[in-house]
Amino acid sequence: MADNRSVVYMDNNATTKVDPEVLAAMLPYFSELYGNPSSMHHFGGQVGRSLARAREQVAGLIGAESDEIIFTSCGTESDSTAILAALQAFPEKRHIVTTRVEHPAVKNLCEHLDRLTGHKHRVTQLPVDRDGLLDLEHYEAALSDDTAVVSVMWANNETGVIFPVEEMAGIARSRGILFHTDAVQAVGKIPINLADSAIDFLSVSGHKLHAPKGIGALYVRKGTPFAPLVIGGHQEKGRRGGTENVASIIGLGKACELAQARMAEENGRVRQLRDKLEEGLLSQIPSSMRNGHKEQRLPNTTNISFEFVEGEAILLHLDQYGICASSGSACTSGSLEPSHVMRAMGVPFTAAHGSVRLSLSVYNTEAEVDFVIEKLPGIIAKLREMSPFWQTSHKGAVGGASCPCECS
Numbered sequence: 458m459a460d461n462r463s464v465v466y467m468d469n470n471a472t473t474k475v476d477p478e479v480l481a482a483m484l485p486y487f488s489e490l491y492g493n494p495s496s497m498h499h500f501g502g503q504v505g506r507s508l509a510r511a512r513e514q515v516a517g518l519i520g521a522e523s524d525e526i527i528f529t530s531c532g533t534e535s536d537s538t539a540i541l542a543a544l545q546a547f548p549e550k551r552h553i554v555t556t557r558v559e560h561p562a563v564k565n566l567c568e569h570l571d572r573l574t575g576h577k578h579r580v581t582q583l584p585v586d587r588d589g590l591l592d593l594e595h596y597e598a599a600l601s602d603d604t605a606v607v608s609v610m611w612a613n614n615e616t617g618v619i620f621p622v623e624e625m626a627g628i629a630r631s632r633g634i635l636f637h638t639d640a641v642q643a644v645g646k647i648p649i650n651l652a653d654s655a656i657d658f659l660s661v662s663g664h665k666l667h668a669p670k671g672i673g674a675l676y677v678r679k680g681t682p683f684a685p686l687v688i689g690g691h692q693e694k695g696r697r698g699g700t701e702n703v704a705s706i707i708g709l710g711k712a713c714e715l716a717q718a719r720m721a722e723e724n725g726r727v728r729q730l731r732d733k734l735e736e737g738l739l740s741q742i743p744s745s746m747r748n749g750h751k752e753q754r755l756p757n758t759t760n761i762s763f764e765f766v767e768g769e770a771i772l773l774h775l776d777q778y779g780i781c782a783s784s785g786s787a788c789t790s791g792s793l794e795p796s797h798v799m800r801a802m803g804v805p806f807t808a809a810h811g812s813v814r815l816s817l818s819v820y821n822t823e824a825e826v827d828f829v830i831e832k833l834p835g836i837i838a839k840l841r842e843m844s845p846f847w848q849t850s851h852k853g854a855v856g857g858a859s860c861p862c863e864c865s
Contacts, residue, residue, distance in 0.1 A: 508528075508703065512528075520649060536562045542677075552578075607635070730817055733830075764811060768812055771784075
């Protein structure tokens with residue numbers, strides 16, 4: 458940073474640092490290996506072979522075959538491509554099933570389709586409970602003969618809650634319905650094996666797993682009806698036109714290889730750090746609550762609400778200590794409304810505004826966790842001293858009276 462402050466980065470669900478090994482793998486493709494992979498000559502052909510290797514690395518992380526991988530510009534493009542391809546495959550069907558807690562890349566697309574077509578496309582958004590979980594019976598009841606596609610995220614970006622997408626995909630297939638999952642947050646953090654699933658489409662984003670921004674991938678199960686979103690040249694076997702973003706593709710491939718090697722650390726040491734952080738904050742800060750199921754979630758993510766304070770104020774005070782966190786999705790920042798995820802989960806209004814997401818990576822240390830546990834309780838106490846709502850709600854709670862809130 459320009460002011461030379463040290464950074465404690467706990468916003469890895471928003472983006473991740475590019476791994477040094479990923480950067481090293483990319484650099485030659487900016488300089489000496491600059492050939493076009495579609496060229497007939499050897500100089501371009503060697504780049505084409507490198508792309509094929511990257512495709513294998515991405516496929517290897519998710520248990521797919523290399524020719525089932527299409528490189529895209531980001532997770533959002535992958536989401537749009539999958540959903541629009543499914544609708545084009547079944548033009549007589551108008552129904553889309555998704556959830557109330559999807560990332561804006563899916564949520565806003567589905568709502569846009571509804572408005573654009575004059576409500577010819579019917580969208581069902583499945584609710585979640587207070588732990589952020591879906592009801593499978595409700596899901597099955599939502600499916601109909603008119604359903605073209607189901608799009609359900611593998612793991613929620615704000616809470617880390619994991620959905621049973623493999624079981625849901627099996628149910629969809631039994632009804633002749635295509636199934637897409639936005640797995641942007643899940644890939645590289647939990648084991649995925651698409652060879653054993655009924656999932657038809659799966660979205661990947663490079664910058665969520667230590668590859669650069671501006672690169673993603675879409676898994677399309679072999680034999681799944683598909684129509685390209687970007688039409689142009691013959692690249693990606695005609696499934697996505699445009700000259701390939703070679704260096705970033707190489708970076709994504711390397712990042713997937715590293716993620717596969719670090720899966721045990723992600724689910725071991727990183728999970729332990731997350732649990733220590735969460736338990737330390739909940740135990741020291743009154744009227745705080747975890748948002749999301751305690752067990753059924755990603756190993757790196759905790760989302761905690763602090764009653765009667767504003768999340769934006771918390772983040773600004775954390776930033777003064779060089780601590781990077783988030784109040785929700787980076788794609789919805791700037792809104793004065795509580796997160797749509799918190800609203801869907803029924804988080805009390807007095808707490809929804811004070812929700813903070815802390816998301817770790819393999820680069821975080823125990824010393825950083827200790828630093829956040831040291832600083833955040835004081836920040837919350839300071840902000841509550843300035844909050845008339847906190848003062849009103851806790852009158853008489855001093856001197857042994859219990860807190861009136863149903864919190865930790």
